[in-house]
Amino acid sequence: MKTRLILCACLAGMVFLGACSKSSNNPDNPIGDSTTTATRLAAWGNSFSQFSLEYDGTNRISRVNYKIGNAPQQVLYNITYSFNQILLAAPPINDASIALSDSIFIGIDASNRIANTARRYFKNAKAETYPQRTYQNEIVKYEYDGTGLLIKQIRNLEDSTITNFGYLEIRITRTTDTVIRAHSAGNLSTVTDNRTVTSIVRTPTNETLQVSRAEFTNTLSYDRAYPNKADFSNQSVLSKLINLSPFQFDNKYLLLPNKVSTHTVEKDGSGQVIGTSDQVENYDYTYGKNGLVYSKLNQNSTEGKVFYSYK
Numbered sequence: 001m002k003t004r005l006i007l008c009a010c011l012a013g014m015v016f017l018g019a020c021s022k023s024s025n026n027p028d029n030p031i032g033d034s035t036t037t038a039t040r041l042a043a044w045g046n047s048f049s050q051f052s053l054e055y056d057g058t059n060r061i062s063r064v065n066y067k068i069g070n071a072p073q074q075v076l077y078n079i080t081y082s083f084n085q086i087l088l089a090a091p092p093i094n095d096a097s098i099a100l101s102d103s104i105f106i107g108i109d110a111s112n113r114i115a116n117t118a119r120r121y122f123k124n125a126k127a128e129t130y131p132q133r134t135y136q137n138e139i140v141k142y143e144y145d146g147t148g149l150l151i152k153q154i155r156n157l158e159d160s161t162i163t164n165f166g167y168l169e170i171r172i173t174r175t176t177d178t179v180i181r182a183h184s185a186g187n188l189s190t191v192t193d194n195r196t197v198t199s200i201v202r203t204p205t206n207e208t209l210q211v212s213r214a215e216f217t218n219t220l221s222y223d224r225a226y227p228n229k230a231d232f233s234n235q236s237v238l239s240k241l242i243n244l245s246p247f248q249f250d251n252k253y254l255l256l257p258n259k260v261s262t263h264t265v266e267k268d269g270s271g272q273v274i275g276t277s278d279q280v281e282n283y284d285y286t287y288g289k290n291g292l293v294y295s296k297l298n299q300n301s302t303e304g305k306v307f308y309s310y311k
Contacts, residue, residue, distance in 0.1 A: 033309075034288035041231040042311040044242060046304045051076070051241070061234045064088070064241060077104070079237060084108045086236060097127035106236055111148065114236050116141050132163045149252055153179040170202040181247070186254040191218040191247050211269035218246070220257040226285045228253045229292050231310065244293060246281065256293075258283050 040059070043052040045067075052073075054063040064076045077088040090102040101122045109115040121136040136159050143152035155177040163169045175197050182190045193216040201208045230244055232251040239248050245257055259282050266275040281300045288294035290310060297305045 034286070034294045036288065036310050037290045038310040039231060039290050039292060040233065040311055041238070042309050044306060044308045046306050048304075059233065061237045077102075088237070088240065097125075099124040099126070104240055106240065108236060111144075112236075113144060113148065113150075114142050114239065117240065130163050130165050132161055135160045147252075149181075149183055150248060150250075151181050151183075153177070153181075155179070167204050170200075172200040172202075174198045174200075186252075187222055188220055188247060188249070188253060188257070190220070192216065193218070213267040213269070213271065215265040215267075217263045219261045219263075220245075220247075221259040221261070222255045222257055224258040226256040226258055226283075227287070227291075228256050229287065230308075231292060244285075244296060245283070256283070256285060258285075 040055070041053060043050065045051055048069060050067045052065045052067075053061050054065070056062040060079075060081060062079050064079070065073050066076045067073045075091050077090055080087050080089070084107060086106040086108065088104040088106070090100075093100040099122070101120070103120050105118040106114055107116040107118075117138075117140045119136070119138040121134070123134045125132045125134075136157070138155065138157040140153055140155045142150060145151050155175070157173075157175040159173045159175070161171045163171075175195065178194045180192045181188060182192075193214075195214045195216070197212050197214075199210045199212075228244075228249060228251070230249075231238070235250050239250070246260055249256070259280060262279045262281075264277045264279070265273055266277075268274050279300075281298055284295075284297040284299065285293055286295045288310070292310065293308055295305050295307045
């Protein structure tokens with residue numbers, strides 16, 4: 001139960017995901033080795049979290065499993081397909097202490113690209129000192145240019161909690177992101193994100209509202225020329241599970257970035273600048289015998305090295 005909650009909380013925050021059996025040729029790799037020539041993704045993970053995939057008879061992903069530490073493997077999502085929609089649904093939980101549900105809908109356009117996604121998440125922590133219900137609803141719309149490159153995403157997220165302190169406190173956070181992606185020489189060059197966050201707190205005797213804004217300008221560098229080589233055969237599903245780079249990538253890009261520089265401008269509700277900051281993340285990749293990504297390391301993150309195995 002506890003491991004399931006850790007995974008759902010991570011996914012709610014646009015997580016890294018990172019599946020099982022110790023490698024004999026690399027003791028640091030928990031999921032396999034780099035000598036295979038297979039090209040279908042089977043698993044990925046680090047020393048703490050491991051994830052694995054199951055496929056149906058048409059080589060579509062039908063299930064995502066996960067394992068945290070020494071806990072038993074569990075199902076994260078069962079996946080079903082209809083004409084133009086994919087559904088990732090977590091096995092629901094409802095017992096004396098907690099109720100939990102989580103689902104992701106992926107809408108597919110006529111060119112077999114993601115047109116929109118919707119995620120619905122619910123948790124009822126019944127047995128806490130102060131029982132709390134959490135509701136999250138996220139909708140993302142995607143726009144492409146004439147060559148099929150993703151150029152714009154509009155994301156709306158509403159995150160609500162209702163906590164019983166003997167009285168009900170309601171906290172609502174509404175986040176809107178408009179993400180613009182620019183390209184150069186076959187690669188993603190910049191990603192700008194304009195974000196507005198509206199926070200509301202309600203009690204029986206009071207209500208407060210606060211608005212904040214932020215602008216994120218991300219510049220990607222490719223001077224180490226890492227090839228963008230991965231399993232893209234189930235890209236619509238994998239894009240919701242794995243991030244080889246900080247931003248969504250598909251097989252239209254030539255390279256993976258080795259550095260992402262982020263400039264952040266924070267603003268108050270009236271649009272006045274209240275602060276700026278800069279951050280740099282550096283990435284290292286290695287490749288297996290099949291030519292596909294074998295490991296990823298974000299040098300500026302605590303997640304550690306993430307390995308990928310194929311079958």
